Amino acid sequence: MEYVNKLKVFNDPVHGFISIPNELIFDIIQHPIFQRLRRICQTGLTEMVYPGAKHSRFHHALGAMFLMQKAIEELRAKNVEITDEEKNGVLCAILLHDIGHGPFSHTLENTLIEDLYHEKISLFLMEKLNAEFSGELDLAIQIFKGEYKKQFLTQLVSSQLDMDRLDYLKRDSFFTGVVEGNINPDRIISTLNVKDDLLVVDSKGIYSIEKYLTARMFMYWQVYNHRTSYTAEVLLTQAFRRAKEISRNGGKVFATDALGYFLQNDTKDSLKNQLDQFIKLDDSDVWASLKEWQYHEDVILSFLSRCLINRKLLVSKIFTEAVSDEELKKLEIEAAGYLGIENGDYFVHQSPIRVIPYDKTKSPIFIMNKDQSLQEISVSPLQILSEHLLNPIEKYHLCYLDVKKKI
Amino acid sequence: MEYVNKLKVFNDPVHGFISIPNELIFDIIQHPIFQRLRRICQTGLTEMVYPGAKHSRFHHALGAMFLMQKAIEELRAKNVEITDEEKNGVLCAILLHDIGHGPFSHTLENTLIEDLYHEKISLFLMEKLNAEFSGELDLAIQIFKGEYKKQFLTQLVSSQLDMDRLDYLKRDSFFTGVVEGNINPDRIISTLNVKDDLLVVDSKGIYSIEKYLTARMFMYWQVYNHRTSYTAEVLLTQAFRRAKEISRNGGKVFATDALGYFLQNDTKDSLKNQLDQFIKLDDSDVWASLKEWQYHEDVILSFLSRCLINRKLLVSKIFTEAVSDEELKKLEIEAAGYLGIENGDYFVHQSPIRVIPYDKTKSPIFIMNKDQSLQEISVSPLQILSEHLLNPIEKYHLCYLDVKKKI
Amino acid sequence: MEYVNKLKVFNDPVHGFISIPNELIFDIIQHPIFQRLRRICQTGLTEMVYPGAKHSRFHHALGAMFLMQKAIEELRAKNVEITDEEKNGVLCAILLHDIGHGPFSHTLENTLIEDLYHEKISLFLMEKLNAEFSGELDLAIQIFKGEYKKQFLTQLVSSQLDMDRLDYLKRDSFFTGVVEGNINPDRIISTLNVKDDLLVVDSKGIYSIEKYLTARMFMYWQVYNHRTSYTAEVLLTQAFRRAKEISRNGGKVFATDALGYFLQNDTKDSLKNQLDQFIKLDDSDVWASLKEWQYHEDVILSFLSRCLINRKLLVSKIFTEAVSDEELKKLEIEAAGYLGIENGDYFVHQSPIRVIPYDKTKSPIFIMNKDQSLQEISVSPLQILSEHLLNPIEKYHLCYLDVKKKI
């Protein structure tokens, strides 16, 4: 008696069962570049605040693909024409939309490879895969780049109502336990429609959308801009800055192979070489290195690393107005004095946070009335909240070493 | 305008808010030995099958402590005497019950430190912490060891109905998405009681317990003994076996500092030294090393590592009867031939799985009837399932390299 | 500015959005015979124990139709041929499968119309509707009666794994709050398949089925056979028995028009006439009448009615062996003495409960292995519980008036 099985279904606590729709997608998922996303945490250092937030970019990519399947079914049921080829294209596009992320992406992306953001890297990697898969990703890439004739397909991949957002908001809310950010992707998808090649929302769904916009705001303030994970990100950036300085000045710094490349890569190597190293990286390189750096002779590097490893973070605060440069300077001097170093700016950081709950100029949401006319949501007579979500909210994050507290 | 905050509450998607009850427990949680559990996955390689299962041992320890708080409240409300000191003791005991786990514990625990299981290490580490905290953990250790006069406190930490199990079953079901294994700890706790220093279940809760016992069975067969994660565990064990062999024969094998110690630690070092290295380890050491080992010149090590990193696993099967030694030998020879190596036993593994859904001899569950009399659950006239859960179920796992499939 | 809307979607807390698939089904739902199900509680007097259980037969019928839509999609995706006509037929069949239920059906069905069970009435009413809808329900009726060539369609309507059961178990668990009975219809449906015109389960779904079978057991013991709602049912049956006696003996008993018909309908009227009255009945007739009967001069009727209205129920007990006739007689005499009446048997009732968790002879569940072979679930080597669910469990309910307690 014997049982064989080929994995074609993923069990997802967020969406239930995720089926892999075809062989090409199965093969993409099996590819080392994609499997690597298993070892990259979706929300970086957020786990310092919300211990449940260990979910991977791999999981998110699958989830977004799942929602895309639902969206396509929904739109087809509403007589929007989507060919099988287009369906496959848009599924591959969403599956790969974040393939360019490295470890602690938002923190390190400009630190590891300078001037190269993950969207760009995603595109490079999609093209690399396309070559391996003999052009089967042509349409996916067109859609991803917004160059395909049906613009609404691109909007499903990237817009205010794309499947990326629907998945990550739902997923991040689920794993952090921040229930205020919970959204209902099924409901939102059931209200999507297409009019004049625009992705729009049936008017019956207007409250679902307003709920979604407010849930997103809560996620911004409770999770994505949480001052504690912000502090951890500052520490991580500074630790890498310091490790690079030491390394480029001829000092010895432990690193895994791929990470070592980026610590030393001062002059710009060819993009191909950089990417070949980049795809070897994941979170384990960073954690394994930080753990060793705790014992480095450089006070700055070892202190920063210990803070992160033992989660003894800097003080962090949120202000509605910026702290003056003089005050920042004063904090730097205190930190420097405390640690017996010259320059305290590794330990003091201020940055503004600016959130536009709903940016109608950049990517408006259209409501389709019963008579098929379109209205931007904030001017719809049905709306009860949207008009208030247009204004940006601005606050300031500050973190610094509290020299009175023993760390 | 400024906001300060001291983290005293964790947001848990499983239980909601987890409050830290006192300063001692806050300090234990802040300790590097405990913080290290953040970087150790609760369910090891299960994430190869269930991508959501990235939750940490840190999170589980907090969750179990949360349930212990509930259990104590419940029992006190039923007039079971539990002093504040005892409460603190049993909270610390459950918080630290798994402190001795290292990375991929069930897989590696006998591979890294020979003949030393995590329960033993937990006790050593608790004693180490006790020294640092000036004996404040005395009572916790007594309870943990079962040496405290009130046995029911030990049963809350370790028995068929302990808070450890209630948390991990709930949590693992939650993060894997295996809904068949979902249990309701609140409900179970609300039925707990103490009679004659025994932890018992009020008769109204009998179906909740029977549901719990069946949910546990489902977790055993769908998660803990899943043949795919079993295969990954075999690969990991073999990779470490091979890395040690190479290392001890003078070969060079990349490793982080602490991990290197265990690869070379052939003769037994002092226990203290071993533990000092042990507490530096976490999952990142393992992943970072496996990634480097992919490129090692040794065919066996590199092949095993690539299988794990790229999730190209061996074939795995479940049988109701064991495969014969001859057949296993044949598979080994095939694997050896395919890879051009001498010994194929790194790639063929069979092991029995034996599950007793409810082991009444080892740790019986007692139902307390309205008249305060106790009955072991499987002989209660109310039971509808328990009597069928006494028999062990035995199956066999086999995994091997399928030489016909290109990996 | 104006908004019109035609209700085509129901919001269901259990399944989410339920869409009405076509005009015919819309018209059936709008029909007074169907709308009447809004006023008939799905679980009768269960609300006496579980106050959330007020959900209607209307809601259940919609839910079962929703699951049928899912099942059809799933089977079609597995290349099971189901024509659009067949789809419509099976949707109508499930929608109408319970149309023959009256108020407190299981309690009163043999009391109101003698010797006519709800399945039979359902069929009569389906035929009545079919006449109104010019034969559009022909196929639905064939499927309902098991006379259509594709037997698996009938099995979707009525079998161990039919959509009726999947919906009511899920729904009753949801509204009662009995979490032990929670099942996952999505998961079960995703494992359904058809082989040789049999509805079967893919082997990957075996644990979902075993979970479902145990959840059903828990519902039987915690809800459907709960001794308190059983007592209420006894009281209701006896109140109607008494009201009929009084009424047929020329006494005056308040009743709504339709209910009055059934109280007096001694000699058998034509079936058509009976049904015409029957479809006017709903729960409000029963409650409104019981409320008036509280003040009736007949001690028995008024006492029984007050018990129900004020929820002062009889004592109820469960035994593993039947109480002897002598003891029952003794209890009847006590009750009669207490109330000053001649015959106490209105207030004493015993009945056996016999539950076969899984009746393999009546309606076996087949597992389809990877090689397409079928095995009855309890003999599958994968099973871990089913073989234990074949034996009937028998207990006894007794309820009686406790003359020592003031009611």
Place this chain on the structure above:
Amino acid sequence: MEYVNKLKVFNDPVHGFISIPNELIFDIIQHPIFQRLRRICQTGLTEMVYPGAKHSRFHHALGAMFLMQKAIEELRAKNVEITDEEKNGVLCAILLHDIGHGPFSHTLENTLIEDLYHEKISLFLMEKLNAEFSGELDLAIQIFKGEYKKQFLTQLVSSQLDMDRLDYLKRDSFFTGVVEGNINPDRIISTLNVKDDLLVVDSKGIYSIEKYLTARMFMYWQVYNHRTSYTAEVLLTQAFRRAKEISRNGGKVFATDALGYFLQNDTKDSLKNQLDQFIKLDDSDVWASLKEWQYHEDVILSFLSRCLINRKLLVSKIFTEAVSDEELKKLEIEAAGYLGIENGDYFVHQSPIRVIPYDKTKSPIFIMNKDQSLQEISVSPLQILSEHLLNPIEKYHLCYLDVKKKI
């Protein structure tokens, strides 16, 4: 072998287990006046739109009491002094806060007993119960009336953040399936505190409160002011108006005993007599009567009743500006012509809806900062939504008989 049980725990799908805290509360719940709430639907005719919304006022009262227990535990843990007597008082107050509701309260309250609102009736009934329970409800009544020295206790019963609201919003969202209105009472309660005898919110909970305020808005627009249930309410009001007219003009109208009293009660009877009849009423009186009225010879009454029983409702619309009196007149004339009656105003109704999402003047919410200072939420620097919720939103409901559509 025998099992006895006294019901002390309710299973609530919303909150889990609800325990009855003491004998007095047990006896209140057992009282016929309270048991009668089992037969009164919490949300009246909302079930016409959301079929799951059949939950009773009985269930809501228990739920609100459950939350009150939690709130008291929370406040006590924060060192707010609440004696056992006060606890009992506030529990009774919340349990009985809605005892004055009759069937379809918001619709009929001014129709059945003129000029007497449910709050007033609640108070009369509490006093009636207090007499029966020998003054044990003295403190509860004081708290309910706001005459007790500790004002925060009254605020727990009635304010923007009272347990009444927390329960009904959660419960109504749960049973309707309107997920946009889902709130998290546990989380909100965990942020409550008392400062200077005011019920306030700890600053960490500000987003939970803002989430709650928006969820409430969604409930207002999606449930409480849904235009379809509004239409049903209009029909019900008109049916009663017509039945009273007929009845008072000497016509014969079927009614249950208690309901008949209110149809005829033209001149004001003593309050005591009115209340004695009032507490006999529940939903079944209304439904049973409407069913009979379908066959009444009066065209208006029978038409209105059939609309309700068969759910063939009037057309209903929402406008941002009121429809003119001329247009309304025109619609009335059309309706009158269609039905062959003189006065069409039974079938045309317009009413404004005015919602202030958060009315800061009537019942402000105070945030307590870390330094114990209080700030009204909409001026807190932490707020991200509240300031936008101060403005009223006004729309208009219109319903009328569409004479072109066959009903």
